[in-house]
Each structure stands twice: as C-alpha cells, then as structure tokens.
Amino acid sequence: MTSALSLGAALAIVPSVAAEPITGRASVIDGDTIDIRGERIRLHGVDAPESWQTCGDGAGGTYRCGHQAALELDKFLAESRPTRCEFAERDRYRRIVSVCFRADGRDVNRWLVESGNAVDWERYSRGAYADAKELAKSRGAGIWRGRFQMPCQARAERARRKPSC
Known part of the structure; x- marks a missing residue:
C-alpha cells in the first residue's frame, strides 16, 4: 500500500507525458535495469547483485549471482510480454525509475525479491x-542460499566509497 501511495504521489507531480506508462519488449541490462524502446528503466525499490558480483552457493562454492539475476529476469520477462512500467521518478543517471509489470499482471519488482x-x-x-x-x-532462494554481500555494499567497496545503504 505504501508503494502505491508513493507511486501515486510521484505521478501527481510530474508532467502527464512523463507519467505515461512505457510498454514494450524489455531487454535486460542487468538484474535491476531494463531497456524498453531505448529508454533505460531502473526497477524501483529493489537492488540486484552487480553483473561482476559473486555469491556463495550454499555448498562451499561461488557463482556469478549478478549474471544469474539478469538471466533469471530475462526468462521471467519472456514468459509474458510486453512489459509495462509505471513512472515513479528519474534517478541521478537520468534513468526512469519504475514499478514494472508483465502482460499477465505480475509485478516484476516484487518477483525479483521473492525469487531471491x-x-x-x-x-x-x-x-x-x-x-x-x-x-x-x-526458502533459501537465489542469493539467500549462501553468503553474499549486499549489492549496495559491493558497489561502494569496489568504488572505495561509503555505502549508500
């Protein structure tokens, strides 16, 4: 409910052109960023591992969890096209930040977290x-099956700055 309220508030203060949903075939950039018709869209309220990031697999090994997250997102989106994204805001990189939905109505952002x-x-x-x-x-799904570093911490460590999370 809070998400719906904040999305509604964001839609109320932006020009109607920017508030129009973006719908089309989504191309996955990484685990929390997609592209629809040339527009970069950052998925609101979720943080996926970076493409270079590795995580524990729960059996003593590691896997490329950021790469895996992007592959899983691509499969999920391909199951029900097109993808519709509701504008929330623009981020500092000028990407649109959105809550997105598959054609069957499934919330993409929620699925990313639910699937780990x-x-x-x-x-x-x-x-x-x-x-x-x-x-x-x-359920020990996805990154939760083993040890991992929060994506915002991994980015900060790699950039040698303080985490923003």
Missing part, C-alpha cells in the same frame, strides 16, 4: 517488498 534475485532496497521501497524478502530468505 534482488533484495528489498528499503531506503527507496519503504519496505514494500519486506514480505517478499522474508519469503525468499525462508
């Missing part, structure tokens, strides 16, 4: 996906 391919980025989601995170953790 991303975490609820509470700083932005205000906990909208906390239940999905708990479900993924309890």
